[in-house]
Amino acid sequence: MTDSLPVLEVVAAVIEHEGMLLVCRRAEGRSAAGRWEFPGGKIEQGETPAQALIREIREELGVGITISGHLTTNDTVVSGRTIRLTCLRAALNDAVPVASTDHDALEWLAPGRLSGRRWAEPDLPAVSLLTNAAASGTPAR
Numbered sequence: 727m728t729d730s731l732p733v734l735e736v737v738a739a740v741i742e743h744e745g746m747l748l749v750c751r752r753a754e755g756r757s758a759a760g761r762w763e764f765p766g767g768k769i770e771q772g773e774t775p776a777q778a779l780i781r782e783i784r785e786e787l788g789v790g791i792t793i794s795g796h797l798t799t800n801d802t803v804v805s806g807r808t809i810r811l812t813c814l815r816a817a818l819n820d821a822v823p824v825a826s827t828d829h830d831a832l833e834w835l836a837p838g839r840l841s842g843r844r845w846a847e848p849d850l851p852a853v854s855l856l857t858n859a860a861a862s863g864t865p866a867r
Contacts, residue, residue: 733801733808737775738766739783739816740797740852746834747856748823749843753830762843764813764852765826775812783816786827790819800851811848836860 741748741764750765752758767782769775776793783791797813826832835843837860840853 731803731806731808733810735769735775735810735812736766736848737769737779737782737812737814738764738849738852739779739791740764740813740856741783741791741816741818743818743822743834745836747837747840749833749835749840750826750829751831751833752846753826753828756828758846760844761846763846763849765829767828775814779814779816786829787823787832788825789821789823791816792819798852798855800848802848802850804847809848811852813849813852 739748748765749762751762752760754760765783765786766779767786769778770781773781779793780791783789793814793816795815797815799810799812802809802811823832837856840860841857843853845853
């Protein structure tokens with residue numbers, strides 16, 4: 727990516743529950759409205775990606791998560807800036823989320839069905855990784 731572009735550091739949760747992954751559709755009035763993404767948000771000053779993700783999921787979805795590992799980190803240029811998205815694998819600590827402050831729809835999808843959605847650009851590398859792993863029958867790393 728171009729070094730002169732501003733970089734926005736964000737993190738997203740690939741939450742698995744009963745073999746399905748949580749995907750969320752961006753609400754109207756938000757950037758990338760109508761597109762699907764893994765839930766998460768901006769990394770604040772002084773936070774690690776894991777700390778930021780735990781905070782963001784609690785704020786957005788009202789549930790706790792446990793981080794179980796790193797899936798991928800990718801840079802995507804969107805609207806004149808670089809979005810550096812780190813996707814972390816996570817599991818729910820408590821109830822299944824039913825609503826979101828940033829999204830108008832939440833769905834659970836099998837990894838092999840992820841490609842059937844209109845995704846926010848920064849999430850596409852993770853979607854590709856998860857979809858290809860599902861197709862080959864090997865876990866995404």
